[in-house]
Amino acid sequence: MVLLLGHTGYVGSEFARELSRRSIPFEELSRQRFDYSDFESLYRRLREQRPTFLINAAGYTGKPNVDACEGAQADTLAGNTLLPQTIAHACAAAEVPWGHVSSGCIYTGARIREPDGSLHVEPDLTRAEVRRIVESEPDRVEGFRETDEPNFSFRRGPCSFYSGTKALGEEAIAGLGRSYLWRLRIPFDERDNPRNYLSKVQRYAKVYDNVNSISHLGDYVRACLDLWDIRAPFGIYNVTNPGFVTTRQVIEAIERELLPGRVFDFWSSDLEFYRLAARAPRSNCVLDTNKILSAGVVIRGVEDALMDALRHWKPERA
Ligand SMILES: NC(=O)c1ccc[n+]([C@@H]2O[C@H](COP(=O)([O-])OP(=O)(O)OC[C@H]3O[C@@H](n4cnc5c(N)ncnc54)[C@H](OP(=O)(O)O)[C@@H]3O)[C@@H](O)[C@H]2O)c1
Numbered sequence: 001m002v003l004l005l006g007h008t009g010y011v012g013s014e015f016a017r018e019l020s021r022r023s024i025p026f027e028e029l030s031r032q033r034f035d036y037s038d039f040e041s042l043y044r045r046l047r048e049q050r051p052t053f054l055i056n057a058a059g060y061t062g063k064p065n066v067d068a069c070e071g072a073q074a075d076t077l078a079g080n081t082l083l084p085q086t087i088a089h090a091c092a093a094a095e096v097p098w099g100h101v102s103s104g105c106i107y108t109g110a111r112i113r114e115p116d117g118s119l120h121v122e123p124d125l126t127r128a129e130v131r132r133i134v135e136s137e138p139d140r141v142e143g144f145r146e147t148d149e150p151n152f153s154f155r156r157g158p159c160s161f162y163s164g165t166k167a168l169g170e171e172a173i174a175g176l177g178r179s180y181l182w183r184l185r186i187p188f189d190e191r192d193n194p195r196n197y198l199s200k201v202q203r204y205a206k207v208y209d210n211v212n213s214i215s216h217l218g219d220y221v222r223a224c225l226d227l228w229d230i231r232a233p234f235g236i237y238n239v240t241n242p243g244f245v246t247t248r249q250v251i252e253a254i255e256r257e258l259l260p261g262r263v264f265d266f267w268s269s270d271l272e273f274y275r276l277a278a279r280a281p282r283s284n285c286v287l288d289t290n291k292i293l294s295a296g297v298v299i300r301g302v303e304d305a306l307m308d309a310l311r312h313w314k315p316e317r318a
Pocket residue numbers: 005006007008009010011012029030031032057058059060061075078079080083101102103104166184185186187195
């Protein structure tokens with residue numbers, strides 16, 4: 001039996017759907033019924049119930065966006081750093097393997113391959129020279145690997161408070177027991193939802209253009225469970241659809257597939273976006289997916305996943 005924390009949330013509810021689809025017995029734990037952030041209670045429960053696996057899809061995300069975390073720092077730290085630390089200790093003590101929903105937002109930029117073959121980290125993918133490479137020589141853009149130190153964290157700032165706590169959460173788990181750290185990045189799928197990236201970009205008054213790896217939510221959850229199913233080695237995995245997209249590509253696909261005739265407005269520069277629309281710095285980054293693919297998990301490319309979501313789009317009121 002699997003224990004699922006955070007099933008009431010956007011990501012947790014997808015885990016619940018997929019576990020049901022696979023006929024894997026699971027029990028959902030919500031803070032309303034059980035304080036899973038308390039070490040003693042959680043440890044006792046794990047010892048008594050002896051689950052085969054635990055999934056932590058609980059955490060604090062700012063709503064409507066990451067800026068909200070700047071004004072709720074205690075909750076953000078509790079949900080994203082202290083909670084995974086407590087779960088890691090309880091699972092290690094009770095010898096329960098587990099998986100944690102982490103985030104790719106602990107990086108900014110990408111690794112760019114120079115003509116001489118060397119790689120350098122470029123933290124700002126909006127720079128004109130870098131955008132030229134993204135658009136005309138995409139093969140030179142490589143993602144951050146699981147072994148790369150986060151560069152959008154409290155240790156290597158600036159960062160948002162949210163990202164800082166997610167990076168600390170990974171540190172708090174490292175070296176304790178047996179766990180997967182599944183890095184999710186900008187979730188989307190075909191179901192219109194205020195948390196879905198494809199819904200969000202349609203509702204912004206103005207769109208912020210950048211370059212990112214993104215995760216189809218269903219693909220993400222399937223890939224996370226597949227890692228456990230095939231007993232892949234524990235550790236950190238970037239779980240995004242291989243490749244990357246620019247916001248302009250996403251908008252063009254939305255205009256083509258969903259909203260012909262609609263003209264989207266873009267912020268003219270980073271400076272304008274941060275002056276008028278954002279409180280916290282944003283992570284925009286490319287992640288390398290070779291580790292999860294080499295482990296034997298099948299995950300479709302980002303363009304396929306994006307087009308599939310748009311072609312099967314289910315508007316909220318439908
Ligand atoms: N959504 C994204 O864009 C995104 C991207 C990358 C990573 N993630 C990560 O995915 C995880 C889940 O995110 P989500 O989008 O599903 O969030 P969500 O919809 O807000 O759900 C999170 C769930 O976590 C539980 N929880 C436990 N401690 C909490 C706390 N201190 N404050 C608030 N909720 C708490 C709540 O469930 P109960 O009260 O029922 O126990 C809540 O329903 C988080 O760790 C987040 O950092 C999300």
